[in-house]
Amino acid sequence: MNMIQGLESDSLAENSEGNQYLTFLLAGEEYGVDILRVQEIKGWDNVTMIPNTPDYIKGVINLRGTIVPIVDLRARFSLETIPYGITTVVIVLRVNSDNGSRIMGIVVDAVSEVYNISEDALKQAPDFGQAISTDFVMGLGTVDDKMIIVLDIDHLLNSSVLKAISDQVDKNI
Amino acid sequence: MSIDISQFLDTFYEESFEGLDTMETELLGLNPGEADAESINTIFRAAHSIKGGSGTFGLMNVADFTHVLETLLDEMRDGRRDVTQPAVDLMLASVDVLREMLTALRNSEEVDSVRVSEVHDQLEALLKGEAASAEDDIVEGAVGDEEENAAGNSTAGWNIGFKPLSHLFKTGNDPVRIIKELSELGSIKASIDLSVMPEFDLLDPEECCLAWQIELGGDATEEQVRDVFAWVDEDCELVIEAIVSGAAEEPEEVSIEPEVIPTPEVVAEEPIVNTEPASASASASASASASASAPVSVAAETAEAKPSAAPAKKPTSSATKKGSAAESGSIRVGIDKVDALINMVGELVITQSMLNQLGEDFTMDRVQKLQEGLSELERHTRELQENVMQIRMLPISFSFNRFPRLVHDLSSKLNKKIELKMSGENTELDKTVMEKIGDPLVHLVRNSLDHGIESPEERVAKGKPEIGILHLNAYHQGGNIVIEINDDGAGLNSDRILQKAIEKGIVGENDSLSDEKIHELIFAPGFSTAEVVSDVSGRGVGMDVVKRNIRDLGGVVEVKSKKDVGSTFTIRLPLTLAILDGQLVRLGDETYIVPLVSIIESLQIKAENVNSIAGGAELYKLREEYLPIIRLHEVFEITPVNSELVNGLLVVVEGDGQQAGIFVDDLLGQQQVVIKSLETNYKKVEGLSGATILGDGTVALILDVAGLVTLSRERVKALKSQAAVA
Numbered sequence: 001m002n003m004i005q006g007l008e009s010d011s012l013a014e015n016s017e018g019n020q021y022l023t024f025l026l027a028g029e030e031y032g033v034d035i036l037r038v039q040e041i042k043g044w045d046n047v048t049m050i051p052n053t054p055d056y057i058k059g060v061i062n063l064r065g066t067i068v069p070i071v072d073l074r075a076r077f078s079l080e081t082i083p084y085g086i087t088t089v090v091i092v093l094r095v096n097s098d099n100g101s102r103i104m105g106i107v108v109d110a111v112s113e114v115y116n117i118s119e120d121a122l123k124q125a126p127d128f129g130q131a132i133s134t135d136f137v138m139g140l141g142t143v144d145d146k147m148i149i150v151l152d153i154d155h156l157l158n159s160s161v162l163k164a165i166s167d168q169v170d171k172n173i
Numbered sequence: 174m175s176i177d178i179s180q181f182l183d184t185f186y187e188e189s190f191e192g193l194d195t196m197e198t199e200l201l202g203l204n205p206g207e208a209d210a211e212s213i214n215t216i217f218r219a220a221h222s223i224k225g226g227s228g229t230f231g232l233m234n235v236a237d238f239t240h241v242l243e244t245l246l247d248e249m250r251d252g253r254r255d256v257t258q259p260a261v262d263l264m265l266a267s268v269d270v271l272r273e274m275l276t277a278l279r280n281s282e283e284v285d286s287v288r289v290s291e292v293h294d295q296l297e298a299l300l301k302g303e304a305a306s307a308e309d310d311i312v313e314g315a316v317g318d319e320e321e322n323a324a325g326n327s328t329a330g331w332n333i334g335f336k337p338l339s340h341l342f343k344t345g346n347d348p349v350r351i352i353k354e355l356s357e358l359g360s361i362k363a364s365i366d367l368s369v370m371p372e373f374d375l376l377d378p379e380e381c382c383l384a385w386q387i388e389l390g391g392d393a394t395e396e397q398v399r400d401v402f403a404w405v406d407e408d409c410e411l412v413i414e415a416i417v418s419g420a421a422e423e424p425e426e427v428s429i430e431p432e433v434i435p436t437p438e439v440v441a442e443e444p445i446v447n448t449e450p451a452s453a454s455a456s457a458s459a460s461a462s463a464s465a466s467a468p469v470s471v472a473a474e475t476a477e478a479k480p481s482a483a484p485a486k487k488p489t490s491s492a493t494k495k496g497s498a499a500e501s502g503s504i505r506v507g508i509d510k511v512d513a514l515i516n517m518v519g520e521l522v523i524t525q526s527m528l529n530q531l532g533e534d535f536t537m538d539r540v541q542k543l544q545e546g547l548s549e550l551e552r553h554t555r556e557l558q559e560n561v562m563q564i565r566m567l568p569i570s571f572s573f574n575r576f577p578r579l580v581h582d583l584s585s586k587l588n589k590k591i592e593l594k595m596s597g598e599n600t601e602l603d604k605t606v607m608e609k610i611g612d613p614l615v616h617l618v619r620n621s622l623d624h625g626i627e628s629p630e631e632r633v634a635k636g637k638p639e640i641g642i643l644h645l646n647a648y649h650q651g652g653n654i655v656i657e658i659n660d661d662g663a664g665l666n667s668d669r670i671l672q673k674a675i676e677k678g679i680v681g682e683n684d685s686l687s688d689e690k691i692h693e694l695i696f697a698p699g700f701s702t703a704e705v706v707s708d709v710s711g712r713g714v715g716m717d718v719v720k721r722n723i724r725d726l727g728g729v730v731e732v733k734s735k736k737d738v739g740s741t742f743t744i745r746l747p748l749t750l751a752i753l754d755g756q757l758v759r760l761g762d763e764t765y766i767v768p769l770v771s772i773i774e775s776l777q778i779k780a781e782n783v784n785s786i787a788g789g790a791e792l793y794k795l796r797e798e799y800l801p802i803i804r805l806h807e808v809f810e811i812t813p814v815n816s817e818l819v820n821g822l823l824v825v826v827e828g829d830g831q832q833a834g835i836f837v838d839d840l841l842g843q844q845q846v847v848i849k850s851l852e853t854n855y856k857k858v859e860g861l862s863g864a865t866i867l868g869d870g871t872v873a874l875i876l877d878v879a880g881l882v883t884l885s886r887e888r889v890k891a892l893k894s895q896a897a898v899a
Contacts, residue, residue: 048872049763050851050858051809060855062866069855102854161856 021115021141023148024091024108027079031108032115032141032150039092039103041111044084056160058107063092070105071160082109095157104157115148117141122150135159185226186279187503190272192219194574197268201577203261210250216264217246223271225404229350235274238289241296242267248300263299265578266292330359330391331398334412336366336384337405343379346405352385354401359391388416504604506564514560521553562751565605569647569656570598572607576618576645583622590629590640591622597647602654602748609726610656610746613719617658617742618643620716625662625740635737637661649748653728656744665734667691692732696720727753727770753848755865755875757841758824760805761814764873765837766846766865771878773825773832775840778818790889793823793834800825800834803885808860814838828878835881848875860884 021032047059047070056075060067070090074081087110095104122139136156141148196219199212220243227235242264248254270292277284333355337348355361366384370376389398395413402411528546531539573595584591602610626632626641633639644659667688674680674694686694698717723730727747734740747753755766756775782794783802791802802823806812815821815838823834846865851858851874862877 046871048864048874049811050855050874051811051861052859060851060864060872062870062872065849065866067849067851067854067864067866067872104854 019117019119021117021148021150022091023112023115024089025110025112026073026077026108030112030146030148032117032148033091033093033153034150035114037093037095037153039094042090042092042105044088044090044107061090061105063103063105066103068092068103068105069161070107071157072107074107074109076156076160093153093157096154097158106153106157113143115141115143117143117148117150125149182230185230186275189223189226189275192223193268193272193275195219197265197578198574200261200265200268201581203256213246213250213256217243217250220246221403228354232278234284234286234289235271235278238267238271238274238293241293241300242271245296245300260299263292263295265581267296330416331389331393331395332412332414332416333387333389333398334384334410335387335402336410337381338408338410339380339382341381341405341408344405344408346408348381348383348385348405351401351405352387355387355389355398358393358397358401359389361390362388504565504567510560510564514557514564517553517557517560521550521557524549524553562603563601565603565751566601566748567604567607568599568601569607569654570595572611572614573598573645573647575611575615579615579618580622580643583619587622588628589622589626591626592640592642594642594644595646596644600647600649600654602746603751606654606726606746606748609722610744613722613730613744614656614658616716616719617744618645621658621660621662621740621742625660625664627663631663637737650745653745654748656746657741658744659739659741661739664736664738664740665692665695665732666736670694692734695732696730727768751848752845753875754843755846756824756843757867757873758835758837759839759841760809760837761811763811764841764867764871765805766873766875767824767826767835768862768875768878769843771826771828773827775822775824778821778823778836780819783818791818795825795834798832800832801885802834802836803881804836805881808881808885808888826878828880828882831882833878833882833885835876835878846873846875 020035022035022038023030023032025031045061047061049059050057050069056072058070058072060069062068072081084107088107089111090105090107091111092103092105095102122141125134125137125140127134136152136159138150138152141150196216199216199219202212203209220239224236224239224243227233227239245254245260245264249256249260254260270289274284274289276282335348335351337346341348352361352363364386366386367382369384370382376382395415398413402409405411524546528543528550531543531546535543576595577593580591580593583589621643626643627635627637629639632641642661644657646657646659648655670691671680671686671694674691674697675682679694679697680686696716696719720730723744723746729745731743731745732740733743754769756769756772758765758767776795778793783791784794784799785791791804792799793802802818804816806816818836821836821838822840823836824840825832825834827833846867848863849865851861851864860877860881861874862880863875864872865875867873
């Protein structure tokens with residue numbers, strides 16, 4: 001349970017223009033999440049498996065006394081899974097949903113940078129039937145000629161939980 | 174500048190309900206004829222607080238109702254009225270009505286006004302009925318308040334000199350509210366006296382330097398007027414004089430129209446302001462807020478504050494509605510418990526800094542010190558844990574307190590003579606458990622009263638004392654709380670229970686059962702032996718629900734009964750829902766926890782006892798019973814380390830009334846585990862009741878035995894239908 005980096009989200013928010021995004025790598029692409037949602041980043045550690053859940057729910061971990069579910073983002077986006085290596089990290093996020101907020105972790109290949117991207121620099125993602133439904137993409141940003149896919153984590157992770165329920169129902173039938 | 178008082182509404186309700194409980198307890202303790210002055214005082218105080226509070230929050234119907242009750246109590250307190258049984262009963266009924274009213278108001282429901290006015294009228298009737306005799310008493314008392322009140326109807330009004338002491342604001346009172354309330358009694362003419370107002374730079378905003386001279390028109394009685402000032406009685410100089418009838422025409426010029434609000438200039442010149450009530454109060458609050466209260470600005474704000482006064486009322490009422498919907502749970506915690514916690518945290522901090530220091534330049538020769546520090550840390554942590562748990566603990570008297578009333582009401586309804594004894598009321602248990610045990614307890618007590626204790630005639634015939642005794646007892650035993658409900662009534666009628674059970678097909682006709690087994694039958698669903706279904710009991714939904722509720726709390730209920738001697742119901746509950754005794758089991762690489770309460774036994778599997786029925790369901794023959802085997806790794810879809818039954822163990826569990834054997838790889842230790850919810854950050858998972866954290870920091874899942882049984886049943890069904898399709 002080695003903590004790579006603790007982020008004081010409050011202090012970062014003040015001295016910036018536009019929104020700050022933490023970016024991470026997943027199958028060669030760079031994705032971003034709103035940094036104010038990031039609780040912490042930790043190394044991959046063993047999880048406790050939850051029975052009868054889709055394979056992208058890796059299980060739950062103990063985060064200082066709270067039980068936190070972990071979603072493998074590669075599996076969630078139906079990307080090819082790779083063995084977890086030394087750069088593999090879990091980003092713990094606060095997800096808002098209709099009934100309050102929950103804490104969830106996502107497994108990604110590596111963390112990358114923190115960028116400022118102003119709201120209007122975000123472009124709408126075209127729908128090309130890609131694996132990641134455009135529903136989950138808040139927009140596309142550009143930093144140093146690189147494309148950053150900014151994710152709507154509320155929608156993505158809440159739907160993961162909901163989908164897990166419907167998957168379970170399907171399995172039972 | 175008015176404070177949004179709706180935020181205190183929840184507190185008001187909570188306190189009012191507490192007040193009602195107090196009133197009820199004291200009323201039940203009142204002996205007609207020889208009333209204890211102290212208890213009447215207590216009841217009076219409770220009623221008075223409710224009245225005051227409801228008045229402040231604008232719940233006029235509650236305030237009016239309580240007022241009548243309070244008048245009655247006041248007379249009793251002064252010894253002007255005897256405490257009679259009908260009066261006590263009526264007051265108990267009023268407590269009920271008040272409780273209903275407050276509950277309805279909190280839930281934003283309609284108040285049952287028919288019932289309210291019914292009891293209200295009865296109270297009035299009682300007051301009037303003895304008013305004659307009351308008046309006789311005070312004939313000698315010459316100019317008693319009462320008489321002046323009677324004549325008070327003809328008074329033209331009152332001259333009120335109201336001079337709050339400087340610390341008035343600190344008591345939480347606001348003269349504005351008082352004057353507003355006063356204005357509801359009749360037209361008022363208020364003049365403000367700023368003579369003691371210091372220079373602006375010397376002004377202390379928290380001190381009241383104002384005084385009022387108020388002329389109240391209309392036919393309010395002195396009592397009504399004094400009531401308005403009831404809260405500030407001790408914090409002001411108050412002079413109330415009747416305006417002699419000669420000045421009766423005065424009210425005409427009193428009512429100043431809103432248009433005549435004084436202009437700033439007027440105020441600046443004149444320290445004494447004549448103004449219409451609302452603005453008078455507005456100016457008072459403006460100066461009370463006092464950030465900018467030179468006399469000039471007072472009136473300036475007056476003009477502004479006035480229009481806002483009316484709309485300000487509406488949001489308040491809507492906020493009230495919103496607040497009532499979400500009833501927030503809260504606990505009152507004794508200050509000593511909090512102090513103990515603070516002490517403990519203090520020690521924890523000291524230990525922590527000690528360890529910190531030790532860690533800064535650590536050498537191997539200080540290992541001893543480190544170990545000491547760590548063991549101290551452990552001790553503090555454990556103490557802290559215990560103390561935090563203590564905070565959730567409440568004495569069971571919270572739950573027991575409702576029984577005197579219940580017994581009182583029911584015994585008169587059933588024409589039985591019953592004495593209620595309670596012991597161990599100070600036994601503490603978890604708040605959540607307490608809330609959930611309330612209904613089952615009520616049910617058991619009702620049953621004992623209805624079925625258990627016989628009528629006085631029957632008792633005398635049996636040679637027992639006429640008065641039946643119901644005994645509620647609570648005590649701690651191990652990690653459990655035990656609650657006993659004991660009556661010295663008829664006991665359970667084994668023959669009738671057996672007969673009924675056979676009738677309902679719960680047991681076979683030729684089964685021979687021991688008395689204990691028969692007594693257990695009353696917990697079977699749909700069982701009631703009451704010949705007549707009364708509104709007290711006998712619908713037969715009772716005991717099985719009681720048993721299920723108790724089982725949901727992780728407890729058990731037992732009954733012991735002897736014919737004509739009595740019966741005892743014993744409830745055993747865990748002290749808290751947050752911690753559970755668990756059996757750790759290994760399944761592949763995973764560790765799961767089975768609640769110890771649901772385990773019957775664990776055994777090594779013998780191959781010859783395993784049978785299977787067509788369709789895949791496996792059964793294990795245990796003594797004379799066949800148990801379905803739940804292969805946990807199949808239900809949970811885990812790759813098994815071994816699938817040979819003989820290499821594993823069978824944990825026999827009972828869930829939802831059905832026994833089953835869970836096939837696991839190995840049994841690990843037993844330990845107490847802290848239950849953590851999976852739903853907080855994820856969702857409910859079938860077959861699991863939660864998770865916990867083991868000593869090494871990893872998460873282990875807690876099995877929900879009842880859910881597991883259902884899950885595996887569905888699985889087998891699904892397999893069958895798949896096979897049918899194939």
